Amino acid sequence: MKTATVLEVKQLREGAELPILEKPPVTREQLVRYANASGDLNPLHTDDEFAKSIGMDGVIAHGMLIMGFLGQYVQQLAGKEAFVADFSMRFAAVTRPGDVITCRGTVARLFEENGKQAAELQLTAEKAPGKPVGSGTAVLLFGRQEDR
């Protein structure tokens, strides 16, 4: 597994491409573990027969598992210095067991919020080059947070 490095505030510049995070292939066992850990027990994610009965080829991953991968990526980029204030994802395509998800990010915008440095990241999760399963954004705030 390739892992991302931590973002350093002095290295931030708009348009910069960030180091990627490549996840190990999604497995059926992982979908069962995620179902139990998240409370999303929809059999579409764990039962091939059920998935076929509703017209799918077999089980598909929880969209939220893929957002969890992007969350891992974002929290890792945030390191010790940044707070993940706002994190969103739009789901675009299904992920199946065996798919290898790569998380990518770019610095979309740098700005200040309440006197603190903030960075908006543009994120994608893809199962092959040019085949995104979803896209998202995250706003990182640098420095210790009082209530926003």
Added chain:
Amino acid sequence: MDIDRSMIGLSSKPYTAVAEQEKARRFAEAIGDPNPLYEDESYAGQTVYGETTVPPTFLIALGNNAELPIRLDVRRMLHGEQAFIYHRPVRFGEKLVCTMSVADIYEKEGKSGAMQFLVLDTEMTDENGQLVAVSKNTIVYRPAKKPEKGGERN
């Protein structure tokens, strides 16, 4: 049931949720997220979080107790978008008072005709009534009885 804009503003009764560290540990493990921020107090103490906290998508696991006064057909629901807005870090063990409400309902023209979108906000406040976080779930509510392709069923 079908949905329409008169339902905007409807909300669930408040319910209490607690972010448990053991549950968050299993959640992070299922994702394969090894960040020490969720478990290691001495590491977390050196971060802007000040102490251990939840993985960024963990709030989804706290939202299963909401009962809206409308009956949605889960077979018509696809998870379209999800957002988490943190006003401050979530602390393990603290009581969060959660209320889910219908924040918006709108239509968009899709490939197969008009599609309805339902936005459900779950606001989480602490015991002092201060807003801690909001989980925003955008659901694609498909027409009844249509074959489906792609997307994520809820």
